[in-house]
Amino acid sequence: MSSKFIKTIFTTMLLSLVFVTSLPAEENSPSEPIEKEQIDETNNADLKNAQNANLVIETTDQEICNLPAEEPTPAPKAEETLISKAKDYVLYPFTHEFEELILLKSNEAIVILNDNSRWIIRNFLEEEQTLYQQDPWQKTDEIRISKRTAFDRQGNFSIKNMRTNKSYPVHFDTTSLKNAKTHMIEKIDSNGYFITTENKTDWEIFWTSSWTSCLWRPLDSLLISKGDCSGKNTYLLINLSTQESVNAEIIQWK
Numbered sequence: 021m022s023s024k025f026i027k028t029i030f031t032t033m034l035l036s037l038v039f040v041t042s043l044p045a046e047e048n049s050p051s052e053p054i055e056k057e058q059i060d061e062t063n064n065a066d067l068k069n070a071q072n073a074n075l076v077i078e079t080t081d082q083e084i085c086n087l088p089a090e091e092p093t094p095a096p097k098a099e100e101t102l103i104s105k106a107k108d109y110v111l112y113p114f115t116h117e118f119e120e121l122i123l124l125k126s127n128e129a130i131v132i133l134n135d136n137s138r139w140i141i142r143n144f145l146e147e148e149q150t151l152y153q154q155d156p157w158q159k160t161d162e163i164r165i166s167k168r169t170a171f172d173r174q175g176n177f178s179i180k181n182m183r184t185n186k187s188y189p190v191h192f193d194t195t196s197l198k199n200a201k202t203h204m205i206e207k208i209d210s211n212g213y214f215i216t217t218e219n220k221t222d223w224e225i226f227w228t229s230s231w232t233s234c235l236w237r238p239l240d241s242l243l244i245s246k247g248d249c250s251g252k253n254t255y256l257l258i259n260l261s262t263q264e265s266v267n268a269e270i271i272q273w274k
Contacts, residue, residue: 114244114255118161118181123149130193131179133163137200137243137260138193142174148188157181165245167256167265176263180248197260202241210234215257215268217242222271223257229266236262 117134124130129144162182168175168189175189207216212234215223225233240261247256253270 114246116163116165116245118157118159118163121152121157131163131188131190135201135243136196137202138196139165139177139179139190140175140193141188141190144188151186155184155186157184164247165243165256165258166247167258177258177265192258192260192263194260197241200241200243200260202243202260205236205238205240205242208233208236208238212236214271217244222273223255223268224271225257226267226269229268232264233257233259233266236264 116137118131119134120132122130122132123144127144127146129141129149131139131141133139161184164180164182166178166180166187168178175191177192178187178189180187204218205215206218206220208214212230212232213225213227215225215233215236217223236259240259243258243260245256245258249255249267251269253272255268255270256265257268258265
């Protein structure tokens with residue numbers, strides 16, 4: 021190969037290289053920075069939305085935590101249920117006052133006391149009626165109820181007017197039980213030694229009477245009278261459902 025031919029090839033290659041290097045650099049496509057800018061904006065928007073969402077979640081959680089806790093409605097206690105059932109007809113003090121005496125046929129009479137209890141006097145004979153009319157009982161006269169021999173035909177209880185000092189044997193009129201304003205047994209122990217009435221008064225039953233009261237039950241209606249009991253806090257508790265009575269003393273808690 022001649023030197024002239026080689027020289028020609030070399031010159032051609034050199035010129036081509038000079039031509040290539042002299043060309044202007046290609047400009048980047050305008051779409052590339054736009055896409056990158058859009059991506060950045062999208063990323064910034066997503067980040068901002070995520071931050072806002074976290075803020076909302078945190079705020080909601082904080083609001084929920086700050087909400088006052090709802091207190092559960094307590095279920096009514098058994099003793100409260102007993103009291104609510106009985107409060108329409110129970111109450112009243114341990115003293116009784118005379119209201120009215122009604123004469124019946126067959127030489128009988130009914131004595132009505134201020135608690136609406138009614139007591140039947142058997143054999144209220146003409147002689148007794150005459151004595152009564154000479155000194156009739158008056159309203160607000162204090163009446164005391166005492167127990168007599170059980171199943172006595174004349175009456176297993178007696179009522180005494182403390183002003184006239186006159187007493188009569190009586191039977192409790194069971195038809196007046198619904199209207200009588202009595203007390204009620206709220207709690208009683210299985211041995212019948214202790215009774216709590218609806219007004220939260222605690223009673224200790226005399227041991228000689230506990231064999232009777234041990235058969236009594238909550239909700240039994242009681243009529244409480246001073247009777248002939250001598251102690252300051254001693255009373256007669258009459259169960260109007262069973263027609264039984266016991267002596268009891270109020271417990272003074274210190």
